[in-house]
Amino acid sequence: MNRPLDGVRIVAVEQYAAGPYGTQLLCELGAQVIKIEAPSLGGDISRGLGPYFLGEADSQFFQTFSRGKQSVALEIKTPQGRADFERLVAGADAVVNNLRGDQPEKLGLRYQDLEAINPAVVCAHLSAYGRGNSREAWPGYDYLMQAEAGFMTLTGEPDGPPVRFGLSMVDFMTGSVFALGIVSAILGARASRVGCDIDVSLFDVALHQTSYPAVWAMNEGHHAGRLPRGAHPSISPSQRVRTKDGWGMLMCQTERFWLLFCDLVDRPDLKADPRFLDMPARRANLDALTPILDAIMATRTGAEWMAYLGGRVPFSPIADLADALDNPFVAEVAMRDHIDHPARPQGLEMLACPIKVDGRRMPAARAPALGEHTGALLGPKAAGNAR
Template identity: 65%
Template structure:
C-alpha cells in the first residue's frame, strides 16, 4: 500500500513509552525510523520491561512501542560512535529524542549542534517538563502529569480518592503531538531548506488536554467537579448506569437522543415529566434521573440493551480488558494484527494495528528490531 511518509528517514534516541509511541506512528506511515541504542547498556530500557519476554533483550512491552523500526547499536559518548551517528544524521530528515529536558544539549542533539552536518534536519524533543525552564532537569512520567495537571482530580467518584486513567494516555497523546510536530516541521524544512527545534512536553500536553473545562475556569471561574458515575458536567443523562448483569454508558447528548432513548426503552412517559423536560431540568435533577434510569436499565442485560439501543442512541457496554479485545467488532475492523517474530510461540506475535487507514486499508506492521540488528 502507499505510505505517505515513505522516503522520510528519522533517527530516534528514545526509550520507554512516549517517544517510541510517537515514532511508531511515523513508522506506520512509512518513515524509516532508526533507533539508536547502546548495546553495552542494554539499549532501550523497555526491552527489559516485563513480565512477558521474547528471548534476550526483547519483550512484549518493547514490541508494543517499536514495531516497524530498525535498530543500530551506537555509543553516542564515544568518538567512533559519534562519527557513525553523524553519518546517519547527514542523510536524515529528523532527529527525535525523549530525554530529560537538559540532556539534548549535553548530547549534541539540538539543531544548533547538528545544523552544520545537515542544515535541513528537524530536531524534535519530547521531555517531561520541556526545555529552557525551571524544571528542565526534572524527571517525569505520565502518572505525575495526570496528578498535577488535574486529571486525577477530575476522575473517580466524588467520595473516593482521586483516580488515574487506566492507561498512560498522556504519554500517548504527547507522542502523537511529537509525531505531528515532526511531520509539520519536516514539511517546513523541505520548503525552506532550514531545519529547527520542535518541543513537546508531557506536562504541556496534559494541561492542553484540559480543554473546555480549562476554558470555563479561565473565563468564568467555573471549576468542574467530579460527579457520580463519571457523569458529563453539563448534560444528563450522560454517565454509567447499572444493567441486569453489569454496567453500561448512556450518552443522550442531544434532545433527539433523549427522546429516542425513552421511546426505545418503552418509557415515553419520561418525556412528559417536568423534572426531565429539557437538558437544564435533567441536569438539576441528575440524582433522580440516575435512580430512575438505574431501575429501568436494571431490567435487562447489557447485551439486550445494546440490541435495543445500538445504532440509535449513544450506548456502550462497560467492559473488562478481555471483553474489550475479544469484541467481535475489534476483529471486524482489523484492530489486531499478527507479525512474524522468531521468539514468539508459533513464530507469530499479536499486536494492535495502526488506528489510521489509508484508502480504507490499515498499514501492515512488522516486529520491532532485535538490539543492534541493523547496525552495519
C-alpha cells in the same frame, strides 16, 4: 500499498513509551525510523521491562512501541559513536529524542548542534517539562502529569480518593502530538531547506487536554470536580448506568437522543416530567434521574441493550479488556494484527495501526533486535565496534 511517509528518514534517540509511541505511528505510515541504542545500557530500557519477555533483550512491552523500526547499536558519547551518529544525521529528515530537557544540549541533539551536518534537519525533543525552564532537568512521567494537571481530581467518584486513568494516556497523547510536530516541521523544512527545533512536553500536553473545563475555570472560576457515575459536567443523561448483568454507558448527548430513548424504553412520561424537560433540568435533577435510569436499564443485559439501542441511542456495555479485544467489531475493522517473532513460534498478537490509508491498515512487522541493522546502515566495521 500507499504509505504516505515512504522516503522519510527519522533517527530516534528514544526509549520507554511516549517518544516511541509517536515514532511508531510515523513508522507505520512508512517512515524509516532508526533507533539509536547504547549497548552499554542494554539499549532501550523497555527491552527489559516485564513481565513478558521474548528471549534476550526483548519484551512484549518493547514490541508494543517499536514495531517495524530499525536498530543501530552505538555509543553516542564516544568519538567513534558520535561520528557514526553524524553519518546517519546527514541523510535524515529528523533527529528526535525523548530525554530529559537538559540532555539534548549535553548530547548535541539540537538544531544548532546538527545544522552544519544537515541544514534541513528537524530536531524534535519530547521531555517531561520542556527545555529552557526551571524544570528542564527534572525527570517526569505520565502519572505525575495526571496528578499535577488536575486529571486525578476529575476522575472517579465524588466521595472517593483521586484516581488516575487506567492507561498512560498522557504518554500516548504526547507521543501523538510529537508525531504531528515532527511531520509538520519536516513538511516545512522540505519547502524551505531549513530545519528547526520542535519541543513537546508531557506537562504541556497534559494541561492542554484539560480543555473546556480549564477554559471554564480560567474565565468563570468554575470548579468541575467529579460527578457520580462518571457523568458529563453539563450533558444529561451521559453517565454510567446499571444493566441486568453489570454496567453500561448511556450518552444522550443531544435532545433528540433523549427523546428517542424515552420512546424506545416506553417511558413517554419522562419527556413531560418537569424535572427532565431539557438538558439543564436533567442535569440539575441527576440524583432523581439516575435511579429511574437504573430501573429501566436493569431489565436487559448490556449486550441486549447494545443490540436494541445500537445505532439509534449511544450506548455501550462496560467491558473488561479481554472482552474488548474479543469484540466481533474489532475483527470486522481489523484492529488486531499478528506478527512473526523468532523467540515465539506462535507469533505475537498485536493491535493494528489505527490509521487507514485508502481503506487499508498498514502492514505490521516485529520490533528489531538490539543493533540488528547496524551493519546494514553503517557498514560491518561499525557493527563490529558496537559489539
